[in-house]
Amino acid sequence: MDTATIDLQQIGADIWAAILGLDLKPSHTRDQHDPAERVVTGCVQITGDWSGAVTVQCAESLARQATALMFGSEPDEVTEDEISDTVGELANMTGGNVKSLLAGNCQLSLPAVTTGQNYSVHIPSAQVVDRVTADCDGELVVMTMLERRA
Amino acid sequence: MKILVVDDSKAMRAIVKRALSNLDRVAGATIIEAADGKEGFDTVQAEKPDLVLSDWNMPEMTGIEFLQALNDAGVAVTFGFVTSESTPEMHELAKSNGAKFLVSKPFTPESIDQALAGVI
Numbered sequence: 001m002d003t004a005t006i007d008l009q010q011i012g013a014d015i016w017a018a019i020l021g022l023d024l025k026p027s028h029t030r031d032q033h034d035p036a037e038r039v040v041t042g043c044v045q046i047t048g049d050w051s052g053a054v055t056v057q058c059a060e061s062l063a064r065q066a067t068a069l070m071f072g073s074e075p076d077e078v079t080e081d082e083i084s085d086t087v088g089e090l091a092n093m094t095g096g097n098v099k100s101l102l103a104g105n106c107q108l109s110l111p112a113v114t115t116g117q118n119y120s121v122h123i124p125s126a127q128v129v130d131r132v133t134a135d136c137d138g139e140l141v142v143m144t145m146l147e148r149r150a
Numbered sequence: 151m152k153i154l155v156v157d158d159s160k161a162m163r164a165i166v167k168r169a170l171s172n173l174d175r176v177a178g179a180t181i182i183e184a185a186d187g188k189e190g191f192d193t194v195q196a197e198k199p200d201l202v203l204s205d206w207n208m209p210e211m212t213g214i215e216f217l218q219a220l221n222d223a224g225v226a227v228t229f230g231f232v233t234s235e236s237t238p239e240m241h242e243l244a245k246s247n248g249a250k251f252l253v254s255k256p257f258t259p260e261s262i263d264q265a266l267a268g269v270i
Contacts, residue, residue: 067161071160071164096234
């Protein structure tokens with residue numbers, strides 16, 4: 001399947017609904033996080049016949065809520081490691097679903113997770129081929145597919 | 151019944167455990183965990199579970215390497231994958247190595263239950 005036909009919005013919505021019980025809707029009001037917000041980004045890379053990366057990004061407050069749902073605990077009880085684990089797994093599922101739709105032979109990396117304020121994610125030699133924004137209970141979720149081109 | 155859940159994500163292990171706890175099919179089962187294929191292999195040897203549910207993409211030893219290691223060691227255990235990757239090639243590789251099923255993430259308790267039907 002060509003990357004242009006991969007529905008990142010639907011993939012994300014299916015994952016957040018099935019795993020977290022949260023509703024992701026296309027966001028038409030915000031398309032990026034406020035520089036003052038602490039943002040968590042999960043990233044998996046895909047190598048092989050198609051090369052690039054998939055990222056999932058949300059505010060730390062939503063990441064904390066998602067982590068609590070994953071672990072069956074309260075948001076104020078979760079640890080930084082658990083938040084990273086959760087967002088990494090959300091990226092892993094998103095990237096794995098994307099990889100399953102790509103033609104040819106590809107490999108999926110283990111996830112990497114970054115947390116901070118006012119930063120951008122760069123994948124060397126890669127360009128954004130799809131970027132979708134979603135709303136989850138008033139919080140912004142950004143999912144991006146980047147393709148590496150030689 | 152003893153079930154081993156193998157995934158490098160602690161969050162995903164929690165989700166799988168919760169899904170299993172809601173299934174009548176495995177009511178009362180003891181659920182144990184491992185964080186990668188190598189730890190899973192050692193745990194199978196030590197704990198002798200009745201069922202293994204394993205992720206595919208893990209550090210140290212992948213899920214398919216874990217299954218192959220069990221086969222090489224002559225260890226017979228009912229084994230299924232729960233993984234975010236689901237290509238025809240992976241299904242074939244899993245099946246050819248003796249895996250009973252491959253459930254794609256995201257999953258529901260129902261999809262796990264369907265996979266277990268006829269297996270345990």
